[in-house]
Amino acid sequence: MIYLNRPVSPYRLTKKRKRELIKIFIKSRQEGKEKSVWKYADFKDLKKSLNQMSHEKCAYCEDKLDSGGNMMEPDHFYPKERYPTAVVSWKNLLPSCKKCNSRSGKGNHDVKENPILDPSKLRPNQHFQYANQTYEIKGINELGIQTVKVLKLNDAERMLRKRKRNVDEMRQTVQDIQEELRARVSELVTNPGFREKIQRQTNGLLLKTTSVSAFSAVYATVLLHDQPFQEIRETLQQHGAWTTSMESKFEEAHQACFSIIIGI
Ligand SMILES: [Zn+2]
Numbered sequence: 001m002i003y004l005n006r007p008v009s010p011y012r013l014t015k016k017r018k019r020e021l022i023k024i025f026i027k028s029r030q031e032g033k034e035k036s037v038w039k040y041a042d043f044k045d046l047k048k049s050l051n052q053m054s055h056e057k058c059a060y061c062e063d064k065l066d067s068g069g070n071m072m073e074p075d076h077f078y079p080k081e082r083y084p085t086a087v088v089s090w091k092n093l094l095p096s097c098k099k100c101n102s103r104s105g106k107g108n109h110d111v112k113e114n115p116i117l118d119p120s121k122l123r124p125n126q127h128f129q130y131a132n133q134t135y136e137i138k139g140i141n142e143l144g145i146q147t148v149k150v151l152k153l154n155d156a157e158r159m160l161r162k163r164k165r166n167v168d169e170m171r172q173t174v175q176d177i178q179e180e181l182r183a184r185v186s187e188l189v190t191n192p193g194f195r196e197k198i199q200r201q202t203n204g205l206l207l208k209t210t211s212v213s214a215f216s217a218v219y220a221t222v223l224l225h226d227q228p229f230q231e232i233r234e235t236l237q238q239h240g241a242w243t244t245s246m247e248s249k250f251e252e253a254h255q256a257c258f259s260i261i262i263g264i
Helices: 015-030 046-054 142-151 156-184 192-207 216-224 227-238 244-256
Strands: 073-076 093-096 128-131 136-139 259-261
Touching (some): 128 216, 136 142, 156 192, 192 244
Parallel strands (some): 128 259
């Protein structure tokens, strides 16, 4: 999970129109046929703005949306069933994947009664840490612990298996680059082809840690705490091969990076 900068509201509702939409919603629920009030107003830019806010990822699990059938659902952070007056409130909406928005995820969990983290309001890296050995995201405080539990951020099938595979792959790539650099370091200066290849691979690793990539918080955490990667960075810097594009991705990774628990 990463911090999300919420853009300005894509729609403007007068107080009167807002009251009307809330009324339609409440009435439809009372009649047992919940109506989607979005259909009653001009909300065509809503999904676009939500996607823009989260770089087309789920605000909770950071999985990519609108690919492979994983369609975006606007989640009401304060569930509309319990807080119907927040049904059309822009600041109450977060882009979510089907799983996180379903009953087996956040569903209509009451965030007032049992708070969880809203990534458009709080910085996740102040509430989560990462366990290097088990690949798990752990809460640092009660809010973090509850968030992990409610959203099932360590679900074995859905999250852990994929996370382990990708993190292991990332570590292997780092190791491969490190070994190649150790063996052929002088070529960074003499062989443009070699230099370009190493730069491309390093850039690829860094790209995974930026907000546009899925699961970027975990990858940023892993890469920034990885000793061999530090060695790669220093070697490239010493040979004038660490680019400004790498540096800006490296800085962005720091924004998302969790602290780490070693040995758990
Ligand atoms: Zn999700």
